[in-house]
Amino acid sequence: MENTFTHALPNKSGYFGEYGGSYIPEQLQAIMQEITDAYDEAILDSTYLSELADLYSGYVGRPSPIFYAKRLSQKYGRGIYLKREDLNHTGAHKINHCLGEALLAKRMGKKKIIAETGAGQHGVALATAAALLGLECDIYMGEVDIAKEYPNVIRMKILGARVIPASHGRKTLKEAVDAAFEAYLKDPVTQLYAIGSVVGPHPFPRMVRDFQTVIGNEAREQMAELTGQLPDHIVACVGGGSNAIGIFSAFLNDIKVELHGVEPAGRSLTEPGEHAATMAKGKPGVMHGFKSYMLQTEDGEPQDVYSVASGLDYPSVGPQHSYLKDIERVNYDTISDEEAIEAFFEISRLEGIIPAIESAHAIAYALKSKRLRGNILINLSGRGDKDIDFVVENYGEKYGIE
Template structure:
């Protein structure tokens, strides 16, 4: 039975999810599914994972009231869930530690993955170094150029970075490349996917590891405000940071939920945006059925976002289900709106956010003034913007 919070036995959230696999990937995916089903119910595995979150990542991450931004905008109070303060600078470390622990439990010697903005790659390389596994990261050539600091970090941490020159040379193509390499060497390697996407069990597994964000945010806002928030806002590419926050509030109907995807240069033309929830249609990509930006033949469109971590033509299947049943609303922010939000948070709060997170901030800046001073918004600040400063400086004419 499908619910808001869990997939059914076939891995579907409503009409979305499942496993759509070529024969050569059926065995490695089944192996991961069986291993995770056992590990998630093992108190020793969970205890080791939670100890690393506390002592290595530095959890819980703070929930911070952005007082100056709130005062400037008027209306609702804006809280930021500070995932940017985690070790490695983003939410990605929450699930990569779980994935590498699982790979080690399975007796694997290596983890392999894709990355867009590089935050998943850095976090996976970090977890692999900590736990003694090899790491291979596939990254689109365009993103390598945009995110050079993260490429250096991955290499310093001992990872092999594989440039992907095929297709659009961005996140979708990096996923294709990494899946292909894994299929050729799954005996000693585990694929450690970077979001709530892919064939079952990956959307549920990554969601489970990221759910710490929502559990903490719920407890923190109750302590600070003695109430649940009016609204939650998070950026959505594949959707891991958003699902991490949303997961603890799905059964609270009075809490509005907003996912913000990239409108890029505008929604009028394929290739100018990555708004799969807004303009996508049902299709299959990377082993899952979900909403996909695609042509009439079912081929994914080229996509664009100022944020390398959001330029993906699909979306996690649980997000697609939440949209179908009306539990979450999915909106967009353009590149220009995102840059405005980025600079606003720098100026008002002394926080340099990731460009990905700035999509959520952009919508919060629209929503807050329409609400009252009694309302409360929680924004997932999914990462810090150190990786983006050279690119932003160039865009803003600072260099």
């Protein structure tokens, strides 16, 4: 497991090329350095690493399996494999870094962990980790997402977390991050902000990436065992980008393996505020303490964003993704709401797997892109239990659900 934490980037200042860093108030810099130092010590501590590894296997259920989607493969004329992160405890990849962050908070003597959440999967995973380790937990969530992802709200409350609505702006993920940062600034000493993706000031893009590389490390061995070779293509959805960087990391040096990150084109890729396609339409900017590609207004403020998938509607992206775009190692493309929902039903009815709408963006791209040939590995980052009510209410009639 120690190899999971060994990477050339970011540098000591938290930069992936020109992206990343720590653009935060001076009073927080010492706190960030404390977190960095604690993390650097933890990943050299065999006790910490063993406890995390034991939780991954005995609590989360890792390794998550890879499933050959035979019926999809036959219909679309390509070999489609699914990395089943939806089978993890709590139903998504988020538990991987939440356990790592919660263990670190406990090690640092923190009393509370706080976080933002969009689709609710990070919130559920963090509430789960908090309950397991005896920590208090506050989850900030946009009012729109609270209504849209209500099953996950209930799960968080059952687990003992406080769910605090973000009621300003568009009342979605960006606003939840704003609210969580404000709460953290009020007390960075007794609580740890467990950021939910590979975003935020250094060291969080590095930390969350490291915890998520368990996905790619497993997948590399599993695909070699299943097929005798590495996949030709790997596809993952990208909002902040944690599930994608987690599976991409183990294959970055394998140039013959093409990597594809899929962003939400929403209702319209050409109209500002109707998509969250940061890579396709953004430019470098600073928000939430880090520099990365960002959807922004003419005066440099974060642009309004939208996606049918609550976990993807964020106006920036992890800084390592921006670096990988610039060096052309990863191909970033987009999928619309309608294409994602069509893929949601396609995999449900052909393979008996109901995916998260976020993951359905990756599935849609793998099914429709003409550039993909050979074996394709999709990171099925989460399950769709949380989305069922919303999908039936908005798309049920079209797909024959009365």
